[in-house]
Every structure is written in C-alpha cells, then in structure tokens.
Amino acid sequence: MIRHTITPRPDWQRTVEEQGLVYPLARHADGELRPYWDESAYYSFTLDEVETLEETVEELHRMCLAAADHIVSANRFPDLGITDPRVVAAVAESWHRRAELPSVYGRFDLRYDGTGPAKMLEYNADTPTSLVEAASPQWFWMEDRFPGADQWNSLHERLVAAWKKQGDLLPPGSPLYFAHSTADELGEDLMTVAYLKETAEQAGLATDWLPVEDIGFDRLSGRFVDNKLRFIRSCFKLYPWEWLTTDRFGSHVLDTLDNGGGTGSTLWIEPAWKMLLSNKALLAVLWELYPGHPNLLPAYLDGPRELAGTAGYVSKPLLGREGAGVAVHRPGADPVVREEPCCYQELAPLPAFDGNHVVLGAWTVEGESAGLGIRESAGLVTDEYARFVPHLIR
Numbered sequence: 001m002i003r004h005t006i007t008p009r010p011d012w013q014r015t016v017e018e019q020g021l022v023y024p025l026a027r028h029a030d031g032e033l034r035p036y037w038d039e040s041a042y043y044s045f046t047l048d049e050v051e052t053l054e055e056t057v058e059e060l061h062r063m064c065l066a067a068a069d070h071i072v073s074a075n076r077f078p079d080l081g082i083t084d085p086r087v088v089a090a091v092a093e094s095w096h097r098r099a100e101l102p103s104v105y106g107r108f109d110l111r112y113d114g115t116g117p118a119k120m121l122e123y124n125a126d127t128p129t130s131l132v133e134a135a136s137p138q139w140f141w142m143e144d145r146f147p148g149a150d151q152w153n154s155l156h157e158r159l160v161a162a163w164k165k166q167g168d169l170l171p172p173g174s175p176l177y178f179a180h181s182t183a184d185e186l187g188e189d190l191m192t193v194a195y196l197k198e199t200a201e202q203a204g205l206a207t208d209w210l211p212v213e214d215i216g217f218d219r220l221s222g223r224f225v226d227n228k229l230r231f232i233r234s235c236f237k238l239y240p241w242e243w244l245t246t247d248r249f250g251s252h253v254l255d256t257l258d259n260g261g262g263t264g265s266t267l268w269i270e271p272a273w274k275m276l277l278s279n280k281a282l283l284a285v286l287w288e289l290y291p292g293h294p295n296l297l298p299a300y301l302d303g304p305r306e307l308a309g310t311a312g313y314v315s316k317p318l319l320g321r322e323g324a325g326v327a328v329h330r331p332g333a334d335p336v337v338r339e340e341p342c343c344y345q346e347l348a349p350l351p352a353f354d355g356n357h358v359v360l361g362a363w364t365v366e367g368e369s370a371g372l373g374i375r376e377s378a379g380l381v382t383d384e385y386a387r388f389v390p391h392l393i394r
Contacts, residue, residue: 001043001044001045001049001112001113001114002043002044002114003041003042003043003353003354003356003358004041004042004043004044005040005041005354006039006040006041006042006145007040008039008040009039009141009144009145012024012037012039013025013037015137015140016037016133016137016141019136019137019140020132020136020137020191020194020195021037021132021133021136021137021191022187022191023036023186023187023188023191024036024037026186026384026385026387028385029385034387035387036386036387036388037133037137037387037388038376038387038388038389039141039389039390041354041356041376041389042141042145042389042390042391042392043353043358043374043389043390043391043392044391044392044393044394045114045152045391045392045393045394046393046394047393049114050152050372050393053110053112053118053152053360053362053369053372054152054369055369056110056117056118056295056362057108057110057362057364057369058364058367058368058369059295060108060120060123060295061106061108061364061367062367063286063289063290063293064123064125064277064282064286065367066289067276067282067285067286067289068095068273068276068277068282069095070285070289071276071282071285072091072092072095072096072276075088076285077091079281079284079285079301080275080276080279080281080282080318081279081281081318081319081341082275084245086251086254087245087254090245090254090257090259090272091272091273091275091276093259093261094259094260094271094272094273095273095276097259097260097261098260098271098273099260100169100259100260100261101169101259101260101267101269101271101273102166102169102170102234102267102269102271103166103269103270103271103273103274103366104159104162104163104166104196104236104269104270104365104366105128105131105159105162105363105364105365105366105370106123106124106125106128106274106277106363106364107123107124107125107128107130107131107361107362107363107364107373108120108121108122108123108124108361108362108363108364109121109122109123109124109359109360109361109362109382110359110360110361110362111348111350111351111359111360112351112360113351117294117295118295118360119295119296119297119348120283120286120295120296120297121297121345121348121359122280122282122283122316123277123278123282124278125270125274125277125278126240126241126270126274126275126277126278127238127239127240127270127278127321128361128363129188129189129192129238129321130188130361130373130375130388131155131192131195131196131363131373132188132191132192132195133373133388134153134155134361134363134371134372134373134388135153135155135156135159135195135371136156136195137390138151138153138373138388138390138391139151139153139156141390142390142392146392149392149393149394150392150393151372151391151392151393152371152372152391152393153370153371153372154370154371155363155365155370155371156199158365158366158368158370158371159196159199159365159370160199160202160203161203161365162203162365162366163199163200163202163203163205164203164204165366166366167203167204167205169260170205170233170234170267171233171234171258171267173233174230174231174232174233174234175205175206175207175208176200176205176206176207176208176234176235176236176269177207177208177209177210177226177232177234177235177236178193178194178196178197178200178207178208178209178235178236179193179209179210179211179212179215179235179236179237179238179239180192180193180211180212180237180238180239181211181212181213181238181239182211182212182213189238192238193209193236193238194209196236197209197236200236208226210226210227212237212239214226214227215232215235215249216229217249217252222255222256222265223256223265223266224249224252224256224265224266231265232266233258233265233266233267234258234266234267234268234269235266235267235268235269236268236269236270237268237269240278240319241270241272241274241275241278242275242319244268253266253268257272259271259272278319279318279319280316280317280318280319280320280342280343280345281301281318281341281343283296283297283299283316283343283345284299284300284301284343284344286299287299287300297345297346297348298345298346299343299344299345299346300343300344301341301342301343301344302337303335303337303344304329304335304336304337304344305344307344307345307346307347308329308332308333308334308335309331309332310331311331311346311347311348312328312329312330312331312332312333312346312347313329313344313345313346313347314326314327314328314329314344314345314346314347315327315329315336315338315342315343315344316342316343316344316345317340317341317342318341318342318343324383325340326381328347328380328381329347330347331347349380350377350380350382353376356376356377356378357376357377357378357379357380357382358374358375358376358389359374359375359377359382359386360372360373360374361373361374361375372391373388374388374389374390374391375387375388375389376389
C-alpha cells in the first residue's frame with residue numbers, strides 16, 4: 001500500500017460532476033471550499049493485498065451475521081438501545097425472514113496500512129454513502145490516467161446483478177421507489193439514490209423516486225402513498241431506520257411493515273434487520289463472540305475497562321454518521337464513561353501517509369466483497385471534511 005502524488009487532470013471538477021459526483025468540493029469551518037474529490041494523490045496496492053482484504057471483508061460480514069443472530073436469539077436489543085417492543089418485534093421478524101427480503105449493500109470502515117491485518121472500525125450497513133465516487137468517478141479516473149490498470153472495484157456490475165437476482169422478492173405490479181431526504185444540502189444522498197436507481201433500471205426493474213418528506217399516508221386505505229396518491233409497495237430509502245421508526249409516521253411504518261410475509265403494505269430496503277449491523281454496539285458483541293480475532297479491536301459497552309491504561313480508546317455513540325460524537329482518549333487518560341450509550345473501542349490510530357490519516361471503505365454487495373473507497377482526513381477521526389482519494393492495483 002503506497003501513496004503517490006500526481007497532478008490532477010485539467011478541468012477535473014467538471015469531469016467528475018458529469019460522472020455524478022456533484023459535490024466535488026466541501027465547505028470547511030473557515031468558510032473556504034476545498035476538494036472533497038482529491039486526485040492530487042492516489043494509492044496503489046498489490047494484488048495480494050487486495051485479495052487478502054477481500055477475504056477479510058467477507059469473513060467479517062459472516063461474523064457480523066452471526067453476531068446479529070446472537071443479538072436476536074439472546075434478546076440483546078437493549079444493548080443496542082432498541083427498547084420499543086414493536087421495533088424489537090419488527091427487527092426480529094425481519095431477521096427471521098431475511099431470505100425473503102431484498103438486502104443490497106454495506107460498507108466496512110477498516111484501519112489498514114499494508115503491514116498487518118486490517119482492523120474493523122465499524123460496519124455501515126443501513127445507509128452507507130460515498131458509493132457514487134467509489135463506483136464510477138474513480139474507475140473513470142483510472143481509465144484516463146492509467147489505461148490498462150486494474151482496481152478493486154466491481155461495484156456497478158455487482159449492484160446490477162443484485163437487483164436482477166432480488167427483483168423476484170419485490171411486490172409485483174408496483175415500481176420500486178427510491179427515496180432520500182431533502183435535508184441533504186450537498187446532494188450526496190440524492191446522487192447516491194439516483195445511482196442506485198440507475199443500477200436497478202439496468203437490471204430491468206420499474207422504478208420511481210420521491211423525497212422522504214413527500215411520502216404520505218392514506219388513512220382510509222392504511223397505506224403509504226406517493227405524491228400522486230399511488231400505493232408505495234416497495235421503497236429503497238437512504239434514511240436510517242432509527243429515524244424511520246421514530247418520526248411522526250413511525251407507528252404507521254410498523255403497522256404496515258412488509259417483512260416478507262406478504263401481509264404488510266410497504267417493503268423497505270434496506271430491511272429492518274440492518275439496524276443490527278449499523279449500530280456501534282455490534283463491535284462489542286463481536287469482541288464477545290470472537291475475542292482476540294486478528295481483524296477486530298477490543299470493544300465494550302460498559303466502559304473502557306483496561307483500554308484506558310493501555311492502548312487508549314475511542315468512545316463512539318451507538319448511532320451516528322461521519323464521526324459525529326466520536327471522542328479519542330489517549331493512553332493513560334482517566335477513564336470516562338459517557339452519559340449517552342456508547343461503544344468503547346481500543347484506539348487504533350489511523351495510519352498517516354504523508355501526514356494524511358487514511359481509512360479504507362470496503363464495500364459489500366449481497367455480502368460479497370465488491371470494491372474500495374479511500375478517505376483521508378487531517379485528524380484521527382474521519383469526519384465530514386475528509387477527502388476521497390482514488391486507488392489502483394499495481
């Protein structure tokens with residue numbers, strides 16, 4: 001794993017915007033716009049490194065499924081902060097019926113520097129983003145700059161194949177809706193949904209889309225409807241389940257949830273059982289089930305335990321995106337147990353390449369390894385100011 005510097009392509013911003021990355025710049029705290037898509041550098045990997053990482057990702061996914069099964073069978077929902085009996089029942093039923101429910105993709109965040117086993121930092125399995133840049137612009141960048149090279153990137157073809165395979169699980173006679181929140185001002189969620197909609201259309205599915213805020217509920221029929229009062233039988237939503245079940249219409253979501261039994265009204269993608277994999281408590285459950293595993297970091301729910309006096313630790317809220325609420329506690333610091341429910345994970349500082357802290361975003365489609373996106377940050381926490389940097393296999 002090597003970081004290389006390179007001169008960006010002329011007119012690179014227009015190029016990536018035309019490829020769907022309409023948010024190539026990010027506004028920083030000082031008000032200045034700086035590149036989010038950063039092609040002044042790239043990373044190269046050996047084929048052996050990529051193949052090892054692929055095996056790691058698929059093993060971690062299998063372990064996460066085993067952890068999800070343990071959470072359901074042992075009723076560990078309170079450890080995840082899921083205490084509403086109706087939500088518990090919905091997630092448990094979704095898990096038991098998972099073979100009947102479409103489930104498309106997820107993203108592991110990994111700590112890796114090329115010299116040892118990758119370490120799992122978290123699994124974003126409900127509403128992962130950075131998909132567009134990983135699937136398309138970095139592939140076209142490679143074809144422009146390094147014709148004939150290869151990349152850890154089969155995202156597009158795997159997504160199309162997944163929709164083709166899972167299309168039979170969708171309710172007949174209705175389009176598959178794609179929904180995002182208009183609260184997303186940068187356009188990242190919008191373009192992620194638009195890209196996934198495109199892959200579904202290439203798979204031959206009938207699709208439509210609308211903002212989450214435009215989804216209505218028809219009290220007479222007891223069903224969710226679009227802005228033309230048409231029933232919504234299935235919907236991919238880039239909207240976290242913890243929001244969906246607690247919003248104003250949350251009770252209607254649970255009342256009309258189609259968990260594969262055919263008795264409900266709306267089938268949501270990703271399914272409700274993905275709540276089990278997008279919660280940071282998963283990290284502690286994994287460490288319980290697989291203590292000492294080379295791809296895991298020690299993690300606990302009741303406090304940092306021995307981590308405070310040895311390696312240091314990171315406290316992470318159970319739910320959150322882009323590093324929100326994550327706190328780094330250096331070795332030897334007094335242990336702190338936060339008031340909000342957190343996961344306390346051993347501190348594994350992100351490796352620094354030329355002063356840039358890097359995290360690997362390893363994608364899965366239908367549980368199989370599908371591609372890589374790399375983000376760099378100035379500090380140890382990968383936040384909303386991180387930069388996306390392309391890669392290739394040398």
